[in-house]
Amino acid sequence: MGKSWWWVIAALFMVALQQIAEGYQQLPCYFIFGDSLADNGNNNFLDTLAKVNYAPYGIDFPFGPTGRFTNGRTTVDVIAELLGFQNFIPPFATASGTDILFGVNYASGSAGIRNETGQQLGERVPLDMQLEHHQTTILDLVDILGTTWxxxxxxxxxxxxxxxxxxxxLNNYFLPEYYNTSKEYTLQQFTQLLIQQYTQQLxxxxxxxxxxxxxxxxxxxxCTPGSIEKYGTNGSTCVEIMEEASQLFNKKLKSVVEELNANLTDAKFIYINYYAIGADSSVLNFKDSSSGCCPVAIDGECIANQIPCKNRTEFAFWDSYHPTEAVNKFIGERSYSALEPSDAYPFDISHLVLLNLQDAAYK
Structure with missing residues (x-):
């Protein structure tokens, strides 16, 4: 190891110590993988219907429309703020230079675990490709930091x-007009296939x-307005078969966390119960949880330049599928610091970031 690297180590430690002392970042960087719930502009440059870089999206965001599928901040934006980051994590599509030292957001609207998911909407960045993009980021980091080690x-x-x-x-199994998966697999079989592929990706x-x-x-x-309108509920509050799918996937994902933690002892995986936390957001007493805040087109996204509702904090949904900033803030805060034992397993993000993985107690 060359002397120059020791200077880099020393500088990073000094920056980290200063930021911790000043109440800033709790860790050096944050990397985000996901779909439209986390996308902050990666789809803007793609040939797809799943992009929202126009008003009224971003009406409550400091920089206006950015490609976020909501009126303001996303859940991962809220988490980044709670972690002490002074700036939002940049999308891979525009991240450059030393900005990547703080992390990169690879999320893409309509993307899934399976590569074909969302293809009826156009281009998107499935998880396999998001991982490839992360590889590119790593190579850039090697150039910045000097060595692979x-x-x-x-x-x-x-x-x-x-x-x-x-x-x-949403954009595969329950769209038989575009995909054959629901004809080829039972819900149990399809979910198991998803979990197997997801585990390998992780x-x-x-x-x-x-x-x-x-x-x-x-x-x-x-329970989204778009799903209820499209499929109906037969007297139930939500589309029951879709709710069954969510709960089945989540149960299996929690087991994956246990498996990965048992086998990859120098790492720690946690499960955030997005389903239950989202359901608990009803304590915010939304006046309307059955429709979106903005006038929507046939695809469920806001119609460009139409005027949305004024009382946006009183709505659970922004468009037909995506929550408002009020819900995102609620979920982000509960993900970071669990209010209920069921919010996170085995613990929340605030404990994960402080974890010393060199400590044998956590191996």
């Missing part, structure tokens, strides 16, 4: 969050250096 050391101290699976149901992320990984479960996909 230095990069591995750096990445091992970062937070990774992954939230996939929603679109594999192991790949581990192989790339991730050691602190938060996995977000699938949300209440059967």
């Amino acid at each position: 230095a990069t591995e050391w750096y990445l091992s101290r970062c937070l990774y969050s992954v939230g996939m699976g929603n679109n594999d149901y 192991k790949t992320l581990y192989d790339y250096g991730a050691r602190k990984i938060a996995l977000f479960g699938v949300g209440q996909i059967g």
Whole structure:
């Protein structure tokens, strides 16, 4: 190891210590993988219907429309703020230079665990490709930090969050007019296939250096205004078969967390119960949870430049499928610091980021 690297190590430690002392970042970087719930602009440059870089999206965001599928901040934006980051994590599509030292957001609207998911909407970045993009980032980090060892050391101290699976149901299994999966597999079989592929993808992320990984479960996909309008509920509150899919996936994902923690002892995976936390957001006493805040087109996204509702904090949904900033804030805060034991397993993000993985007690 050359002397120059020791200067880099020393500088990083000094920056980290200063930021901790000033109440800033709790860890050096945050890498985000996911779908439209986390996308902050990666789809803007793609040929797809799943992009929202126009008003009224972003009406409550400091920089206006950015490609976020909501009126303001996403859940991962809220988490980044709670972690002490002074700036939002940049999308891979525009991240450059030393900005990547703080992390990169690879999330893509309509993307899924399976590569074909969302293809009826156009281009998207499925999880396999998001992992390839992370490889590119790692090579850039090696150039910045000087050595592979230095990069591995750096990445091992970062937070990774992954939230996939929603679109594999919404934009695959439950769209028989575009996909054959529901004809080829029972719901149980399809979910098991998803979990098997997802597990391999998570192991790949581990192989790339991730050691602190938060996995977000699938949300209440059967309770969105778009799902209810499209499929009906037969007198129930939500589309029951879609809710069954969410709960089945989440149960299996929690087991994956246990398996990975048992086998990859120098890493820690946690499960964030997005479904239950989202359901608990009803304590915010929304006046309307049955429709979106903005006028929507046939695809469920806001119609460009139409005026949305004024009382946005009183709505659970922004458009037909995506929550408002009020819900995102609620979920982000509960993901970071659990209010109920069921919010996170085995613990929440605030405990994950402080974990010393060199401590044998956690191996």
